[in-house]
Every structure is written in C-alpha cells, then in structure tokens.
Amino acid sequence: MAQKPSIPKGTRDFSPGEVARRNYIINTIKQHFETFGFLPIETPSFENLETLLGKYGEEGDRLIFKILNSGDFLDKVDPHTYQGKDSAALLPMITEKALRYDLTVPFARYVVMHQNELQFPFKRYQIQPVWRADKPQKGRFREFFQCDADVVGAQSLLQEAEFVQLYDAVFTSLGLKGVVLKLNHRKVLSGIAQIIGAGEKLIDFTVALDKMDKIGQEGVVREMKQKGISEEAIAKAKPLFSLAGDNDDKIGQLRRLLQGSEAGLQGVEELATLFKITESLGLDELQLQLDVTLARGLNYYTGTIFEASAPAGVAMGSIGGGGRYDDLTGIFGMQDLSGVGISFGLDRIYLVLEELGLFPEELDRTLEVLCVNFGASEALAASRLVKKLRMAGVRADLYPSEAKLQKQFKYANNRKVPFVLLLGEEELASGSFVAKDMVSGKQHTYSLDALDEFLEAL
RNA sequence: GUGGUUGUAGCUCAGCUGGUUAGAGCGCUGGAUUGUGGUUCCAGAGGUCGCCGGUUCGAACCCGGUCUUCCACCCCA
Numbered sequence: 001m002a003q004k005p006s007i008p009k010g011t012r013d014f015s016p017g018e019v020a021r022r023n024y025i026i027n028t029i030k031q032h033f034e035t036f037g038f039l040p041i042e043t044p045s046f047e048n049l050e051t052l053l054g055k056y057g058e059e060g061d062r063l064i065f066k067i068l069n070s071g072d073f074l075d076k077v078d079p080h081t082y083q084g085k086d087s088a089a090l091l092p093m094i095t096e097k098a099l100r101y102d103l104t105v106p107f108a109r110y111v112v113m114h115q116n117e118l119q120f121p122f123k124r125y126q127i128q129p130v131w132r133a134d135k136p137q138k139g140r141f142r143e144f145f146q147c148d149a150d151v152v153g154a155q156s157l158l159q160e161a162e163f164v165q166l167y168d169a170v171f172t173s174l175g176l177k178g179v180v181l182k183l184n185h186r187k188v189l190s191g192i193a194q195i196i197g198a199g200e201k202l203i204d205f206t207v208a209l210d211k212m213d214k215i216g217q218e219g220v221v222r223e224m225k226q227k228g229i230s231e232e233a234i235a236k237a238k239p240l241f242s243l244a245g246d247n248d249d250k251i252g253q254l255r256r257l258l259q260g261s262e263a264g265l266q267g268v269e270e271l272a273t274l275f276k277i278t279e280s281l282g283l284d285e286l287q288l289q290l291d292v293t294l295a296r297g298l299n300y301y302t303g304t305i306f307e308a309s310a311p312a313g314v315a316m317g318s319i320g321g322g323g324r325y326d327d328l329t330g331i332f333g334m335q336d337l338s339g340v341g342i343s344f345g346l347d348r349i350y351l352v353l354e355e356l357g358l359f360p361e362e363l364d365r366t367l368e369v370l371c372v373n374f375g376a377s378e379a380l381a382a383s384r385l386v387k388k389l390r391m392a393g394v395r396a397d398l399y400p401s402e403a404k405l406q407k408q409f410k411y412a413n414n415r416k417v418p419f420v421l422l423l424g425e426e427e428l429a430s431g432s433f434v435a436k437d438m439v440s441g442k443q444h445t446y447s448l449d450a451l452d453e454f455l456e457a458l
Numbered sequence: 459g460u461g462g463u464u465g466u467a468g469c470u471c472a473g474c475u476g477g478u479u480a481g482a483g484c485g486c487u488g489g490a491u492u493g494u495g496g497u498u499c500c501a502g503a504g505g506u507c508g509c510c511g512g513u514u515c516g517a518a519c520c521c522g523g524u525c526u527u528c529c530a531c532c533c534c535a
Binding site: 141412434 | 493506527534
C-alpha cells in the first residue's frame with residue numbers, strides 16, 4: 001500500500017534554489033571567519049548524553065533529542081522502575097547518546113580532549129546542524145544550522161572587539177542594513193541584582209528584565225513580584241527601565257547606579273572599553289547598542305553578552321548571539337580557560353534576506369550556456385563544443401534529446417540560461433555556431449575555431 | 459510541555475445555513491508556429507478536499523481523534 005511520505009515536524013527539504021541561497025550565506029560567513037583567522041573543525045552529530053545534560057539548564061535538558069539505546073533497550077531496566085512509569089528514573093537506563101544541541105558545548109569538550117595538540121589562543125569556526133526538540137514556529141526549527149566562531153585562551157577585550165567587527169563584516173557583505181548588535185555584560189547584571197538586594201534571584205531577575213521590549217515595564221515588574229523579588233528591590237531597579245540616551249550616556253548612568261558593586265563597575269568599564277575600541281576601528285552597517293535588558297545564555301556566559309537582532313520591520317527574533325564564558329571547559333576538567341564566541345543563525349538570516357529581497361539574482365543562474373540538440377550528428381559536434389566550454393570553466397550543457405525547439409528554448413528560459421547555442425545542419429557544414437542572448441534576443445554567429453570570441457562576449 | 463490556529467489541483471487561494479458531476483489564477487501538456495523562449499490566442503490533463511473514525515437520507519462543510527502549519531506562553535538561533 002502506497003503511503004503519503006512525510007518528514008518529521010520542524011525539519012525541511014532544501015531544493016536547488018534554496019541550497020544555492022544557503023550556500024551563499026554559508027560561504028559569506030565562512031569567508032569572513034577565515035579572513036579573521038578562524039580554523040574549521042567538525043564534531044559528531046551526536047554526543048554522549050552526559051556531555052550535554054546539565055549544560056543548558058532544566059529547559060535545555062528537556063529540549064535535547066535523546067537517542068534510544070540500540071538492541072534490547074529495556075534489558076537494563078529493573079522491573080520496579082518499569083512498573084513505576086517514572087520517566088526521569090527510566091531515562092538514563094534507556095538512552096546514553098543525544099543529538100548535538102548547540103556547537104559551544106561540543107567545542108568545549110573538543111578543546112579539553114585535544115588540549116595537547118592545540119595552539120592557544122585557539123580560534124575555531126564550525127558550521128553544522130544542531131537539533132532541538134522544540135515546538136516549531138516561524139524561524140524556529142527542530143533541525144537548524146549554527147555558524148559559530150569562538151576563541152579560547154585569550155582574555156583580552158580585543159577579542160570582543162574583533163567579534164563586533166566580524167558581525168559587521170558579515171552582515172555588511174550580505175547587504176543586511178540596520179542590524180542592531182545589542183551588548184550587555186553578565187557582571188553588570190549581577191552587579192545590579194546585588195545592589196538592589198536581589199543577588200540570590202539573579203536569574204529570575206534577569207529573565208524578567210529580558211522581557212522588557214515584549215511585555216513592557218509593567219509586565220516586567222509584575223513578573224519580578226511573582227518571582228518573589230521585593231518591592232523595594234524593584235523600586236531600586238527602576239532607573240534601569242528608563243535607561244536612555246546613547247551608549248556613552250548609558251555607561252555614565254550605569255557607573256552611578258553601580259557604585260558599591262565592584263564586579264558591576266568592572267563590567268561597565270569593560271563595556272566602555274569595548275565601545276571605545278569599536279569607535280576607533282569604525283563600523284560599516286552594524287549598529288551597536290548597550291541594552292541592560294539583554295540576558296541570554298546565563299548558564300555559561302560570564303562577561304560580555306551579544307545578540308544580533310533583525311532589522312526593524314522584520315518579525316524575526318535574534319539572528320545571532322554570543323558572549324564570553326570564563327570557565328566553559330571547567331566542567332570537563334580544564335580550569336582557567338577563558339573563551340568568547342558568537343553564532344550566526346543561518347536559517348533565520350535566510351528568512352530575513354528572503355523577506356527583504358536581498359539574495360543576488362545570479363544565484364538562480366545555474367547554467368550559463370545551453371546547447372540545442374538537433375539530432376545525432378549535430379549533437380556530437382555540440383558535445384565537443386560543450387566540452388571545450390566546460391574546460392574553459394563555463395557552466396554548459398547540451399539538451400539531452402532531440403526535442404522540439406520550442407521545448408528546448410522553454411527549458412532554457414525556465415532555467416534562466418543567458419545564452420542558448422544553436423549548432424544545426426547549416427552551422428555544422430560551415431563550422432560555426434549561433435549564440436542567442438536570451439535577454440536581448442539578439443543572435444550572433446561564431447566560428448567553432450574561434451571560441452575565445454564567444455567567451456569574451458559571455 | 460500548556461493554550462489556540464491552519465490544511466481544498468504542482469503553487470497561491472475561492473467554495474454560502476450540510477444538497478447532484480468541487481472552482482479560479484498561475485504553472486503544466488498539446489496546437490496556432492517542422493530553426494527560436496520570454497507576449498498573445500485555442501484546447502486539454504491534473505483532486506483519496508491532510509489522515510482515521512462518527513453524526514446524517516446526504517459531509518470539503520458538523521463532531522471526536524491524529525498528523526501538519528502558524529501564533530501566544532516557556533525557551534531560543
């Protein structure tokens with residue numbers, strides 16, 4: 001019985017046009033990664049479950065795709081657990097591998113395992129799919145690509161500045177104007193929490209703060225109260241909600257607000273330095289914006305936090321993010337190794353470029369020359385012509401069958417081929433071919449011996 | 459994971475309070491045009507109405523389940 005085929009929720013097929021567009025983005029990112037001195041690595045699509053568990057918080061653990069043990073996976077389950085239907089207890093008995101959830105944790109694992117072979121500071125990039133058992137939405141998939149660049153073993157703030165430049169270079173190359181790179185600092189956040197006396201509630205405090213642009217000040221206050229943050233703490237944090245002006249103004253306000261928190265002040269100074277370096281280096285299209293409500297990846301970020309958001313008017317969450325993590329490798333037994341990294345969300349960047357019509361037209365021009373097929377003897381001559389064109393690096397093809405000219409031309413038209421070559425009986429006799437420019441409709445005859453003439457016209 | 463939403467031709471979508479043979483535009487195939495596409499005209503093909511079950515004399519339409527899409531929450535690229 002034939003059944004309708006389907007693919008799992010949140011996954012997609014990519015047709016030739018989409019692959020061309022995805023490769024265009026990937027190649028742009030890759031090119032900049034390499035000019036910035038990053039080296040490529042790849043890691044397995046699945047890891048040992050224990051490598052991933054506990055690294056992304058409770059929510060993250062839930063979203064990790066677990067792989068069922070092979071063979072008789074119930075073999076190791078004792079009857080009591082089986083009867084009890086306790087998923088949490090059952091889990092470790094039936095699964096010990098899981099699909100990669102991001103590229104950062106596998107990278108940390110990689111660094112620890114290969115520490116003796118690596119030159120520090122080590123700059124790596126990695127472009128691979130990751131998987132999350134999330135509920136799909138627009139721009140949110142269960143299988144998607146991340147493009148990560150990280151440096152480990154370098155403390156300097158220059159690294160952060162480099163990543164700002166890298167974001168700018170990539171988005172500028174893609175023609176994406178109006179991308180805002182939001183910046184914050186983990187120490188600023190913890191400093192604030194400490195000053196207002198909500199130090200133990202740091203996570204709840206920042207998670208609530210992060211929703212500012214979504215639910216507004218009132219909503220944030222309501223959520224903070226709900227999480228048990230005191231009224232006076234919230235009152236003290238009020239100035240944060242209305243932090244205004246340019247980045248320098250905000251820095252000044254934070255300096256005053258964070259008097260008395262050494263860590264907080266250190267965070268502010270780091271941000272100030274980062275702004276200063278960036279100002280002297282200059283930016284092309286990227287806009288830099290200090291945003292104290294930005295609170296991402298708190299499970300491992302310890303310093304600067306980045307988030308790139310789509311240009312205003314495009315309904316898409318963040319299209320990239322990153323930050324500094326002082327001790328990511330610590331959990332794998334390698335202490336005191338500082339890292340900074342950023343990520344580009346390929347799939348979301350795709351959707352944004354598509355919505356804004358920013359993909360170059362030539363991505364659809366997959367064939368430069370199509371040779372019409374007039375029958376056996378003409379086609380043989382045409383094959384020789386096509387072979388020469390291919391050796392010259394031209395994307396050329398011969399229509400495989402002697403179909404009606406109308407059909408062959410229509411095919412060329414749909415494939416957006418700019419030149420159609422005609423090599424029929426007449427041309428064969430005179431040792432020439434006709435090239436038709438499909439845009440202008442003009443035709444020109446060339447000698448088969450003088451291909452260069454045609455190649456120049458291409 | 460919670461709540462909601464969507465699904466009709468290859469694509470984008472109509473389809474009235476349930477009523478014969480489910481429509482349009484685009485695309486596709488053939489012809490006008492046996493060495494010329496993109497424009498025009500003519501003709502044609504193409505549908506288990508997401509899937510399973512129920513109500514009914516009768517279901518694309520109502521009910522239940524399920525899958526999928528998108529949205530909000532959670533979280534995130």
